[in-house]
Structure formats: C-alpha cells, structure tokens
Amino acid sequence: MKPPPFEYRSAHDSTETVELLTEYGDDAKILAGGQSLVPLMNFRMARPSVLIDINQTQDMTGIREDDGHLVIGAMARQRVLERDPTAGVAVPLLPAALAHTGHTTNRNRGTFGGSLAHADPAAELPALLVAMGGELTVKGPSGTRIVPAEDFFLAPLTTTLAYNEILVSARLPRLPSGTGTAVEELARRHGDFAIVSVMAAVHLDSNGRADLVRLAAGGVDSTPIRLHEAESVLSGGTLDETSIDAAATAAADASHPVDDVHGTASYRRDMVRVLVARAIRSAIANR
C-alpha cells in the first residue's frame, strides 16, 4: 500500500493551480484534504504522475453570506464548515449532513470542494448541493464559469471539470426561515459511505401547503439525484401520509442503484422509499 513514484508541486493560488494543470494535463491530480486521493494512491488505483498540492493556497477559503446565498470556498475544511454558525443558520442541512461524512478526523482535513470534485455518488456533500440547487464556480485558463449542481456530477468520480479546471467555490441559496430540514442516512456504521442518504427541506405557507420542497438522494445512482418527481407530488399540497407515501414511491421509482457488497439494487431502492418518507416527516417536524 505504497503509491508509485510521483512528482510533487505546491501551488500558491488557484491561478497557478490552473497553470500547473494546463502544463501537466491528465497526469496531474490536485491534492486538497487527501482523504480520498491518498488512500486511492496507496491502493495504486489512482496513479497521478504529478500531485499539485493546493493546501498553501489562500484564495479558495472562506464561508460568507452574499445576497441571500451562502458562499463556501472549496478549501474550507469540512469540520470548519460543520461548526460555522453562519452556514448552520443559512443551510441547516450542512452540519446535519457533515455529521455523516466520515469521522471528525477525516473532516478536520477533508475539504468542502474536495468532496464535491471527487464526486462519490454516495457522499453527503454532493447530494446536499444537488438537493439545494447549488451552483459551483469553476476556474479555468479563460476565467470562471458557473455550473448548476445537477449538471456538475456526470458519473461516479466524474464531473464536468475539464483537465485544467479547478472548483473554487459553491453557492447555496439561503433557506427561508421556518424551513424544516432533515438528513436521513442508512450506513452500515456511523461515518461509512451511505447505502442510501436522503436530504430534505420543506417550507409550508400560512395555509399549511408546501411552497418549498427540496429532495435529493445519494448512493442510488451514478450521481446524487434530485428527486424532482417526489418534489412535484408534494409541492403545493398539504403533506399527509398519502402524499408522503406517494412521494416516497416516486423517489424510489426515480432511483437507479446498483448491487454492491453492502446491499443489492432492490434493497437500496426500497430504502429510498423508507428514508424519503422519514426525511419528509422529520423535516416537517423540524420546522
């Protein structure tokens, strides 16, 4: 479990990172928190010939509010984000989801952007971005572009990032006050990748009808998925057991999981149904 030889470069900022990526092409990999990349290199499953360390950069950090949005720098450590009071108020899903992301020691080192760029379909942060309809800011040689979360993730461990682009930050819309949120996750042990995770946010208008519903699931497709059909079932209506069941069924129908050692595809689909219903109920209760 020792990596093959590689060259090490340390970038000073995002601009230099993009230059180095352009120079080395596909042979280069960015080292942020290293919580996924380093094990993969030790297994010799990832074999970058150049490692570009961005831990010395200063221009991709920070967590701030901006015009009704929460803006999170890619290099924000997950543990910092988890404990950030602004972030917790603006997007209560964040600390709840991060509590499931590995263990504290992983989150001390692991970065917000690293988890998104790694794009594990069972990871919490990608599912959260998709649920919230977040936007990712990507920097390349010709400047920055904005990518909606649902377009960012393409396949397991694959995003729209070009070889010479880097994720610098992401924006999440601030949830209106009174929004109930919930994270339901089924994992074999606390801190494991989810068998299924579900993120939910629900806001009811003064008549008790849902005027905001956000649902996404992780671990049930090649990317995290926004559960649009389930959201439609609930939107504009009062949330009772019938509509919650219908939404859960719609969510299960929308998932396309695969078998692995921790559960078959059909088990995962069944769990989407169970967890979506639970997440909606707890989101309502958490308002």
Add this chain to the structure above:
Amino acid sequence: MTTTAEPQETKYTGKSQQRIEDPRLLTGHGTYIDDITVPRMIEGAVLRSPVAHARITRIDVSKAAELPGVFAVITGNDLVEFAGEQPVIWSVIPEQRIARAHALATDTVRWVGQGVAAVAAVDRYVAEDALELIEVDYEPLPVVADLEQALAPDAPKLYEDWPDNISGSMTFPAGDADAAFAEADVVVGASFRHHAGYGCSIETRGCIANWDVFAGKLDMWLGTQAPNLARDLLAQVLSLPVDKIRVRTPDLGGGFGLKFDFYPDEIIAAILSRRTKRPVKLLEDRQESFVSSSRARDMRHDFEMALRSDGTIIGLRGTAYAVLGGALGTVGSGPPWASVLACMGPYKIPNQELTLKAVMTNRSPYGSYRGWGMPKANIVHERLIEFAARKLGMSRIDLRRMNFPTPEEFPYFSGAAFTYDSGRYADCLDLATSAVNERGWNVRQREGREAGRSIGIGYGFHTEVGAFGPSRVLNMVGLDHSGFDEVRIRMDSTGKVTVLSGQSAMGQGTHTTYAQLAADGLGVPIEDVTIVTGDTESCPYTGYGTGGSRAATLGGAAIVNASGRLKSKILRIGAELLEANPDDLEISDGRVSVRGAADASVSTADIGYSAYRMLNGRLPESETPTLEEIDVFDPANMTTSYGCTALLVEVDRQTGAVTLLDCLQAHDAGVIINPLLADGQLAGGLAQAFGGGLFEEFVYDEDGQINTASFMDYLLPSATDIPPFHFYHQETPAPHIPGGMKGLGEAGTIAGVSVVASAIDDALSDLGVAVTEFPMTPPRLLELIRAAQSAGVTA
C-alpha cells in the same frame, strides 16, 4: 466436585490494578515490529495471485530484478531450494488428506492472494514498484468458490489425485442418537452459517529475518503469539537446528489468534535474507491481510436437537462443514473440529452423533481466531435450545436451567471430548437474569413495544474450554506439539524479582497479571517484579503459545508453583539470618520477619546479598547459591469457564438495521487475578463477536475474488456500534489449577454471536423470525422480516 472460593489474604491477586504496561504503551513508547530497524536492513514485498485457481505457465522476473534499488527477486522455484512445505501442526481427522503448500506457489495457485514471487528492495516503495514489473502467465482452472460448489457431485477438484474436495471426515458418537431422535417428542433443527472473517489486529503481521550464512544463524523479529512454536517450525521448514534460530517478539498490536499461526511470510523473508545477505523486513499491509492472514469462522452447521415434551434434551446430531482454503494452514481443521467437540455446550445431552467434514475451496487458508471454533459451537446449542423453547412453549431460561449439570455432577464429561472441571451454571444464569431485571430491561422492552419500537432481549449461555491443554491428550487427538507452560522466576542479588515466560504479551495485560501473581507468591511489592517475555534465547519454552486461554491458567499456575518453592528458600535463608525457625517466618512487602515480632526482620535485599554475593555466614551450607526456580506445568485437564450473556437490541423493521442498546454478562472464570483486565477481555471479546454477528464478512464472488479487501468494506465494529457493558463475576476455582484460574480470553467471542440472534428473534417474536446466518446484515434481516410477514399473511 465444585467448590466455592475461600477468601484468601492477597495483596494484589483479585484486585483491579492498572496495567504496568500502560505508561509505556499509552504514551507512544511501545516498540512494534515496524519500529524496529536493524543495521543494513532492506524491505520485502510479496506478489500475490490475482486469481483463485490457475496453473502458472511462466514467470519472468527480469524487469523487476533490473529496477534500481532491487536486491533480489525470488519465485517458488528459488524458495524450494531451501524451504520445505509450510507446516500443519493439527491433524485432527484420522486418515485426513493434508494439503500442504510451499510459502510461494511452485506450479499452481489455489487462492487469491497466494504468494507467487517476492522482492527485496531498498524500501517498500521500490519493492512494490518491482512487483508490478513481474510478469506471470496464469492458465485458468475451474474455481471452487464456495462450500456448496465444492460439495457438488460434478465439482471441479482442487487436487487432481483426490476423489473429491473433502480433506477428511469424522464422527463423534455418544449413546444412541438415532434411537433418541426416534423417540423424541420434539425435534428442532436448522442450518447455521457463519461467514468468513478474521482476527483483525490493528497492527498487521510482520517480521525481520536476518539469516547470517557465515554465522550459520537465523535471527528473527516476529510479531507472533507463539515464539517457541515459530522457532521450531522455522527449523522444520528450513532444515536448520533449533539452536541456530532466535525468535524475538516485540510489542504486539493485538494478536487474536491470527498471530498464533505460522505464515509463508516468515519463510519468504528468511529466504530473501539468505539471498541478499541482509536483514529483510517483511510487513503485511492491510490490503493483503484480507487474503494473506488466516481466514476464520467460515463454516456451516446442519444440526438438530431432540427433546422430550418436558424439555429434557435427549439428543444432538448433525454435520459441520469446514470451508477450508486451497491448502491447510498451521492449525489445519483444528478450529472446525473444536466447533464440533463443543457444540453441546453446557447441556447434558446423553445421545450425540457429531460429524465434521473438512472441505477444500479456492479460498485462503483457514486458521486461528480467538474462540477457535467455539463461537459456532455456541451458535448450534444456543440457537437450538431457543428454537426448542419456542416449540415447547417453555421459558428459554427454564429450559436452559433444567438441562445443566448440577454442581455435584462435576467433573462432567460432555460426551465428545471435553470434561468440564467444575461449575455452578444455574447460579450464573440467575446472576444474569437478575441483572437484567435490575437494569430495567424488561421495562424498557415493554415501554418500547408500546411505543411501536421493536426491542428484544437476547440470552446466551456459553462454555469456554481453556488451559489448552494436557500435552499427551493434545498429542493423542492430533497435535504435533505440546500444551505445557514453563516459567522461570528469579530473585536477584538486590532482592528484586524477574519472571521469564514463553507467553506473548499482545495487549491483554499478561505482564500485569503475572506481576500480581509473583508479588503475592513471594510477598514482595509489585514494583519489585519485572516480567520478561518474547525471546526464545532467554525465555522458557511454552508448549503451545499464547492461545487456548493458556496465559493465566498455565503460565499463572507455573508462577504460583515456582514462587511457592522460591519463597520457601527465601524463608530458609531468612531463618539463617534471623536465627529463627523457617516455619515461624512470614514474608510481606519484601521483608522476612518472625510472625508476630515484626521488629526482627530482614529484607529481600539481605536475602539476595546472601544468596549471590556474601554467602559466608549468611547462606545455609545446605543451600545452593542463587535464588531461582523453574516450573513446568502441564495440566491434568483443561478448564471450562462459562457465562451467561444478555443483550438488549432494537430492530428497525423497515431497514433491517440492528442497534445494540445494552449488554451484560455474568461470568465465572474461577479465580480472577485482575477484575479490571478480566472485564476488558470480556468486553473486547464481545465487541469482536458483535463484529461477526452483524458486520464483518469476507464477501467472495463466483470467481473466488474477495470483494471486501479494505476497511471500507470489511466492517469492524467501532465504538459507536458497541453497547455499554456490565460484568458480574462469580468465582468457582478450577480444582486442578494452582491458583484456581480458568481461561477467559475467548469468552466474549464465543458468547457474543448467538446472543445477537437471540435478541433479534426476541425483538421480532410476533413475526417468528429465526436468525441462523452471520453476520446478520440489514439486507439479510429485512429479507427474513418480509418472509415472516408474508408467511404470517398467508397463514
């Protein structure tokens, strides 16, 4: 005969005492195998087969050998020049076909992970780079991926010259099982499956071999539980005299039986050292550990129990299938054999017919893991007795109690092999059930159920055979090794004490418990006692190693014996110095004094001075100089400890997930040397068992590939998965062991698997779910729940 403990005046024994190892280990000052660097040392790595069954048609190491930094590359053909086949010390089945393999494959690979070639290089990085440059052509052979395939009539064979894939088979009869089943009022049976896992120590295995051909010596650092056994087996495989081999054991980061076994890596490192004329460090990494360390637990037990309508058990019969690997490991089919011998557990069953079938598959070799077969024996008797209670409509507690031997019936022969020395089983059962009541579990269960939660209480009663074992008996049943333990105890010229033992300390606190026994045995402060283990050149021979719950029972007994004799000599010298009669003397806190006249006393330092330096006028003429005693203790019988475990769980009926809420165990291991460490042993064992019960599994595909070769997929339980533990002790001393100790190192692993099933069944009692497979993962349990629900609907 069963007696209760007589209270004895001891200063240390029986009292909780922090480990004397702790300051060093907890501050990071331990020395583990990877902390050791010897001069001129290089590092090795092993190329392991990526396929489960194939003929090797070509190996080309030339590119690897040319890589800068590489010192040597060897294949199986290079190795056989100096090394014989890997040893198998347990041959338990008469006429058994013993499939042996060399440390590196020579022509055929029979499991994923079997060593094919090895490299020694300047460091591990370069060694692994070199492995990638070795070219091997494999001609695939049909794969026998699991037990059912191996037993199929048209199964491909692992060994062409065998009639089938069965290594051996034997039956243990007692009474007349057929008659018992014919006349039984109730018969319950099931097929129990415990999937494969391993005794995962957080420190992986490793060694440093230094084969100095000029001195003719092999000097080895080895992370092992059995240094003397390792030395004998190195000698056997490498055709070296034992006196030319030294095995030293550094601190061990856990052993769990896995480090009892003797591995190909030891031989590979030795050959690489011989080839390079340098010391070679060869460490197993975590990824390879899943295929290169002993696989364990992997068995199926098809068993049934016959009872009378009043609940009396009259018969037990069945077949146990051992899922062996592509070759036999060090202990052969020993653990599966023990699972059969122990499968009647604590119950009196007059008629038995117990069959063991040892079956070869294309999996890695089967070997030792804490519990050594007994966890599966426990599954058989504890699951069946609960199924019987259900069928009879009896209390599962009462049914257990009525089938125990009474205290007066000991020593009790269990029918197949073991004679239980002593026990108060019913008392222990009552201790557990009253603790369950005290802790309010029944209330928690009732209230939980009223709130719609599925709360269950599980019970399990276990027996643990320890003090392995009388040497001649072990030889008779097929062990090519012995079972005694030797201890050397010495008081030096300053009156301080050194105890040398062949046992290994792997985290269980052996040095502390030995110091407690020696301090009490000699009447000296515990600070005056030093324990030395882990060097075959200075430490005594232990017949087996640290395993079989032997350290406290046999090593401890030897310390009791040796310190008793040494104390007599100390008192005789003290009598000379004090001009008193030795019979009137006592020794306490390191001072020898006339009983009742404490002002007339001498210190152990005075005694030491008299025995080593100033003999004239101080050492009695009749005494030899020095203060040293050796004791070799070979027990007349094994010990049988026992306990009753209870577990509170909650089941999520929608997901199949199980949460462990609380756990307690009433336990009797005879005299407890250190309650703190005893509880630690019990808790650690239970945690491992919950791993086997719910989490840990080697998952294989149809090609014999393992799909769980990292900690991401092989799920060790972590702190958040383990319930609080509460322990209750009763002490029924082993009548035949000086000190009265019984084994307890394996209690938790034996007791903890079946009790998970019992608790789940109880949580789902309205559905009639019966758990028979381990680990019981959420998908598996959800399937059982749904099957029970639909059966309930159709019924």
